[in-house]
Amino acid sequence: MPADSSPGYPPELSPEEERYLVTNVKDWSIAHGLAVRPAPSFVESSQDPAGVLATTAPVTLFPSLFPHTCFEQGLAIQKAYNELYSAIARDEEWLQEIVKELIEIDDFVGKLWQTHLAVKEAGYVQDLSLGLFRSDYMVHSDSSGSGTSLGLKQVEFNTIASSFGGLSSQVSNLHKYLLTVDAYPPSATAIIKPDSLRQSNSTSSLAQGLAVAHKAYGQSRTGRTLCVLFVVQEPERNVFDQRHLEYALLEESGVCSFRLPFHQTLLHTKLESDRTLLYSPPNSPSYLYEVTTVYFRAGYSPDDYPKEEDWRARLHLEKSRAIKCPSILTHLAGCKKVQQVLATPHSPHLKRFLSDDGVASHVLATFAPIYPLDDSEAGKEAIRLATHPETANRYVLKPQREGGGNNTYRKAIPQFLKDLPQTHWPAYILMEMIEPPPLRNIIFRNGEVQRGGVICELGVYGVCLWRNGSGKNAPGEVLHNWEAGYLLRTKGDQSEEGGVAAGFGAVDSCCLVDI
Amino acid sequence: MPADSSPGYPPELSPEEERYLVTNVKDWSIAHGLAVRPAPSFVESSQDPAGVLATTAPVTLFPSLFPHTCFEQGLAIQKAYNELYSAIARDEEWLQEIVKELIEIDDFVGKLWQTHLAVKEAGYVQDLSLGLFRSDYMVHSDSSGSGTSLGLKQVEFNTIASSFGGLSSQVSNLHKYLLTVDAYPPSATAIIKPDSLRQSNSTSSLAQGLAVAHKAYGQSRTGRTLCVLFVVQEPERNVFDQRHLEYALLEESGVCSFRLPFHQTLLHTKLESDRTLLYSPPNSPSYLYEVTTVYFRAGYSPDDYPKEEDWRARLHLEKSRAIKCPSILTHLAGCKKVQQVLATPHSPHLKRFLSDDGVASHVLATFAPIYPLDDSEAGKEAIRLATHPETANRYVLKPQREGGGNNTYRKAIPQFLKDLPQTHWPAYILMEMIEPPPLRNIIFRNGEVQRGGVICELGVYGVCLWRNGSGKNAPGEVLHNWEAGYLLRTKGDQSEEGGVAAGFGAVDSCCLVDI
Known part of the structure; x- marks a missing residue:
């Protein structure tokens, strides 16, 4: 594919071409919040104790070439994936079977399960559950049959803290801008056409997901102002990615949200006797807000639970009446073990959750x-x-x-x-x-321009709000389900990890090509 | 006024209140491009040779209190000021009288005048002229009569490189956001009401000014793509202020613009035989654009002309067919001497330019x-x-x-x-x-919080596009004339200079109060 069809992409840049491109990237990114806080290796905290400095988020200078059919495949299948994982999260019995063999050997999974059991014992008081998912794929070049065929293969399915939705929209806007101001050399614009660039509406679409949960929560039970709570890590270098969702939620839906560092949960929230979750902002502790939705951008890693108190905090939130994004069971549904059970050849499990054979076969085709x-x-x-x-x-x-x-x-x-x-x-x-076809691009990070072979990972966001059931005869129902934009993450092909914030990759956008 | 009517504004902040307010300011500002490049005293260029770091622009944490009547007075009079300075710029004979006594003693004014004469000798080929003006005022507390009255008094009228229009819109949005997310303590929100905050539409409105000039230029004479040229200083720490105008020009009007460092003018532009101005971008020198409008964000200070070549560059641009914002004569109309001649008590000059006595008396009332x-x-x-x-x-x-x-x-x-x-x-x-009433605010700059007495300067932007005449019997005409938003600049009252970029002040917005 592209490696052969576009061997000169992206083109070599003269020093002046590179300078113009980089200058435009540097300025546009900061003007539009396509930014991160600088790493300590770049700016020591003693130099900027208040933490006011920011820098361009790691980005690719060019949109990466991506097979049109694979892109459409990923977007088209997202609603089925939302339905699948919602169904798994609702099927405690099945999930328990899957998870139980992990409990003894993975302390983190065990603790999550115990937390679920503790909530169950007390009784769940919120039957709505929100998923802001991201299904990650790579293009797989399969040369086992006659000729080479390309298809998406799933790397993983994220059910908690799916990141970069706030920056992804901005990167696709950036690449479109660079095309518009003639920052790409003519040899590149022969390939990058306005029609071939795909905008990601992930910021707006994910924020809309939080808004529908907020609304579905219903009226305030305490007469207090309703809000959404972003449970976050602190410090957070990738804060603007999250902030863009907050700002879109406020601007587009009029919903107010607050950021709560996970380790301060017990300090600033409390449960009413009916388990309504109240939040008291540190700046105004006497003013209480009623929380409709808890959005976890922390709590997904054992590192977030250094103390026993942190598990009490998770339990505290989980027991509350607020809608969780995600609930513990949804979080557990994201275990690799679940992905493995579904994707083990000849697995019988997929059909348990996807009754439509056509839909199931499309999902199955994306399993490695x-x-x-x-x-x-x-x-x-x-x-x-x-x-x-x-x-x-x-x-x-x-x-x-x-x-x-x-x-x-x-x-x-x-x-x-x-x-x-x-x-x-x-x-x-x-x-x-997964064996992706060879590609090239230029990554811009911390002011450095790195050119070379790259590997791209397509993430497709999904929003799903569902009502949990009460057993086999009442399996619950999906209330909202939509595909919510995409992320393209690109890393140098020398690195085998792809987390952009961790310094191994860059946020990118798709330039669709027909194979 | 406010000193008495709101003695507790802004209120004292607890450490938690200040932290919450500052955190919101830090994140919102970068997410929305309310930013500057850090000063060398903050980040040395050796640490960030590519210049990717940015920081929150100096801003006030609270909107400053501003008398409602004075604010309306400033906005209402802007069209008259646009008309006045357009008329002055069209009256070469009068301007020559005013300027001639400066020519011998102010080398810069002399050089500007010589440049005008050189263009005149060759013949002006563009009869349209654009002004993106800013009239700066302070509130003057006059206790000479019975009781104390408040009114606006003009500090200066800027006819070239009127800055901060791109950031001002963002600051008024920031303060509105802070109010919405309850970042202000209750004692402040008793004063800051949504209705009392005034949004500045300066970014969009000034960009619209460039767009009408671009359109008025007419069809391309060379068949090449038309563009606007931002003539800038390099390096420019306040680059995002300018970039916001560029982005608005592109997004709202579809007009492409380029940044040309003033000292590279002769390298990257050339005149056709009919004096059409062509621009060749350094990244793509073989591709020529036809320039409709030259927008000077440089060239206003003698420091911009270290070499004789720089004067040749100004002459070169001035001779061109592009619309200048501003022309040399408009630039000269901004001399303090012109302001002085108009504002000297019993001056007969104002009525020469403003035939409507009512309008003239409103303008006169703003002269100190x-x-x-x-x-x-x-x-x-x-x-x-x-x-x-x-x-x-x-x-x-x-x-x-x-x-x-x-x-x-x-x-x-x-x-x-x-x-x-x-x-x-x-x-x-x-x-x-001008004796402004005492006010207080908190300035946030480079991560430092500075609280104290402040002085506010209200700038009102104006857009004016006119056709120059050919003498007394053909005095030209104004084609477009509108008020284009506002800037509030606030500095500590210990400092007597108010340039924000120079490190002496902050960008602010108005919280209107009735006296």
Whole structure:
């Protein structure tokens, strides 16, 4: 595909071309909040104790080439994925079966499950649940049949703290702007046409998701002002990504939101006797707001729970009447184990949740084979593959947990497993490496221009609001379900991790090409 | 007024209140491009050679209280001021009389006039002229009559490079946002009501001014793409202020613009034989654009002309067929001397330009008495006042030139004049100090919070496009004339200069109060 069809993309830039492009990127990005707080390695906190400095978010100078059909495939299937994960989150019985073998070996999953059980014992008082999902894919170049075919293969499905929706809209606007002001050389504009650029409406669309939850919460039970609560990490370098959602929520829907550092949860929130969640802002502790929706942009990683108090905080929020985005069960539905169970060849599970065979087959087509590392038949086969360097070379080993940075790749897998007690192996899943076609781009980060081979990951956002049921005969229902824009994340092909904020990648947009 | 009517404004802030307010300001400002590049004293260029860092522009945390009637007075009179300065710029004969006594003593004014004469000799080929003006005022508390009355008094009238229109819109949005998210303590919101905040539409309205000039230029004469040229200083820390106008021009009117560092003018522009101005962008030198409008955000200060080549550049642009914003004559109309001649008590000049007596009297009411330092009767009186410390204490001495930073205040005036050859005195004007009522606010700059007494300066933007005439019987005509939003600039009352970019003040917005 593009590697062959557009070998000169992006073109070589003269010093003047690069300077003009970079100057436009630097200015436009700050003028439009396509920004992050600088890393401590760039600006030490002693130099800027108040934290007022900002810098351009890592971005690509050009939109990356992306197969048109794959892009449309990802967008078209998002509603089915929303439905699938909503159904999983509503099926406690099934989820328990899946999760139970992890509980003993993954303390984090165990703690999440215990939290769910504690809430269940007290009784759930909120039957609405919100998902702001992101399904991540890579283009897979399959040359096993006759000729090479391209299709999307799912990397992971994020059910909590799906990030970069606030910046993604801005990057697609940036690339469109650069095209408009002739910042791209003529050899590039032969490929980048206005029609081939795809705007991502993720900021507005995700904020709209929070707004429908807020509205579905209903009237205030306390007569107090209603608000949405963004539960966040602190400090947060990627704060503008989150702020854009807050601002869109306020401007487009008139809904007020507040940022609550997760570790301050118990300090600034309390439950009424009917478990209505009240928030007292630190600047005005006597004024209480009633929280309609808790939006977790923290709490997805064990690192967010250094103290026992943090688990009490999660339980406290989970027990509340506020709509959670996501609930504990939805959070657990995002375990890699769930993805693995669905994607293990010949798995019977998908049809449990997607009754429409056509829809199910479209979803199935986006699964890359994933194996458990347990004593099932598939697991035994996987262990055989993973423990030998040659066969392991086609795989990636991933922990069940959310958030990048913990994967083990290819030939490193056998030694990694050797160092791990075999009883812990089921905490990992083995996934066939997706083989993306070679691409090139230029990443701009911290003022540096890095050109080279890149790997792109397409994330498709989804919004889903549903009512939980009360068992098999009352399985609940989906109230809102829509595709909510996209993210393209691009990293140098020397790096095997793709988190932009972690310094390994850049936010990008799609220039669609027909293969 | 406010000093008495709102003694507790802005209120004292608890540490938590201040932290919440500052956090919201820091994040909102960067997310919305209310930003500047950091000063070298904050971030050395060696640390950020690519210049990617940005910081919140100096802003006030609260909107300053401003008398409602004075605000309306300033906005209402702007069209008359546009008409006045357009008429002055069209009256070469009158302007020559005014300027001629400066030519010998102010080299910069002399050079500007010579440039005009050189263009005149070659023949002006563009009879349209654009002004993006800003009339600056302070509230003057007059206790000479019975009781105290408040009115606006003009500080200066800017005919070139009127800045901060791009940031002013954002500051008024910021203060409105802070009110909406309850970042102001209850004692402040008793005063700051949504109705009392005034949004400034300066970004959009000034960009619209450039758009009407662009359109009035007419069809391309060369078949090339038309564009607007922003002639700028380099480096420019206040770049986002300018960029917001560029982006609004593109988004709202579809007009493309480019930034040309003034000192590169001769390198990247050329004149066709019919004096059509062509621009070749450095990134794509073989592609030529036809320039409809030259917008000067540089060239207003002698510092912009270190080499003789820079004067050739100004002449080159001035001779071109592009519409200039402003033309040399409009630039010269902004001399303090013109302001002085109009505002000297009993001056006959105003009625020459404003035929409507009612309009003229409204304009006249905004003049603070200004005296020449020459051998006229008013000049002799002024010299007597300025050379004695006691009488000088009520005055400010200003050079004829645009741009702050060169004023001499009160008791410092006699010694300043003593050190200056008396032949140079006419290069200055003596202006009665405007006595603003005491106010307080909090300025946020470089992460520091500075609380104290402040002085506010209201700037009202005006857009005027006119056709120059060809003499007394064909005086030209005004084609477009509108008020274009406002700027409130606030500085600590210990400082006597008010340029925000120079580090002496902050961008603010108006909270209107009835006296």
